[in-house]
Amino acid sequence: MRKMMFTKKDKKEYDELQWEMLIVDDEEEVHSITKTVLKKFSFEEKTIKFHHAYTGSEAIQVLKDNPNIALVLLDVVMESADAGLHVVKDIREKLNNKAVRIILRTGQPGSAPEKKVILNYDINDYKEKTELTSTKLFTSVITALRSYKELKLIQSHKLGLEQIINSNTIIYGQETFGELIQNILNQIEELLNTGKRKSLQNQKISFVKLIDNNFEILQSSGFDKDEHNEVIMDDNIKNLFEKAIKSECNVFEGDDYISFFKIESDVINLIYFNNYSKLGEVRKNLIEVFLSNILIVIRNLYLHEQMIETLDNQNKYLEVKVNEAVVEMTKKDKLIQQQSRLAQLGEMISMIAHQWRQPLNAIAASAI
Secondary structure, eight states: OBOEEEEOOOOOOOOOOOEEEEEEOSOHHHHHHHHHHTTTOOBTTBOEEEEEESSHHHHHHHHHHOTTEEEEEEESOSSSTTHHHHHHHIIIIISOOOSSEEEEEESOGGGSOHHHHHHHSOOSEEEETTTOOHHHHHHHHHHHHHHHHHHHHHHHHHHHHHHHHHHHHHHHTOOSHHHHHHHHHHHHHHHHHTTOSSOOTTOOEEEEEEETTEEEEEEEESOOBOTTOOEEEEHHHHHHHHHHHHHTSOEEETTEEEEEEEEETTEEEEEEEOOGGGSOHHHHHHHHHHHHHHHHHHHHHHHHHHHHHHHHHHHHHHHHHHHHHHHHHHHHHHHHHHHHHHHHHHHHHHHHHHHHHHHHHHHHHHHO
């Protein structure tokens, strides 16, 4: 059983996320003007990171290398009169990217009629370069990013629910408490990172049991250890453990989250993980649903193991009693056998005595 060591918590800075945008156009001037117009752009406290491509094939490669691109400003006429339209089809069908928002821009509207393009291609807006002023470009970008955000939220929610369903299937199949704990930690980590652009940094998770008012780590991941291989935790986590036990409910502060599991009055488990502040509301709700299911699994497995332990104790008790009964019966059998032999010996002596009596009686009669 691992022990905890508590130290003061270090504060870490995290890189600011940006909206990623791809500009696809064969004219360098279009790239420069677009960057200039959107230079000071900010939406939900995120700026724009620009990617550039000058042909359709370059655009597809950039999208392959950067799957988190939210918006593509796409020229229609490049190496061919409909190069941009082929890019749209490749994005949606070959890359199977349904989330990225695509705004078509064209300087030759007659070569790709708007109605035909809107009907036949999965795009989100269609603009002529002459009408796309700085204000309209700003408005179009905001609209596209807001749509992208909502779509990614839906996808993340869907992935999270699928993850919970898969997790329940895996976890309910565990037969030992050790296997259950390990799978719970694995599934929590996967759920925390599902649909994320990047895996959460410095992810820490632990499963703790309260034993005689001491916190014992049953399993953990992501923590540093001292020279004695003991897990090191900061004092804030210990304070959160005590707060959860006192309130008998889940608690969170800043980046840390504690889930409270009371199986019986003297059986308390706690799950800790960090990076809670980086989760959106949907992800937080999914975590709550998952942990609620976990309580049921832990309680059922605990009761199952208690029942098995009780049955084992009863079996051992019965085995002892059976052995005692066998010994007692063996003693009685030996006593009965001994009594039987004595009885047979008595009968034999009686018969011998009878046999001896007859000649003695005859002798006595002759002497008279």
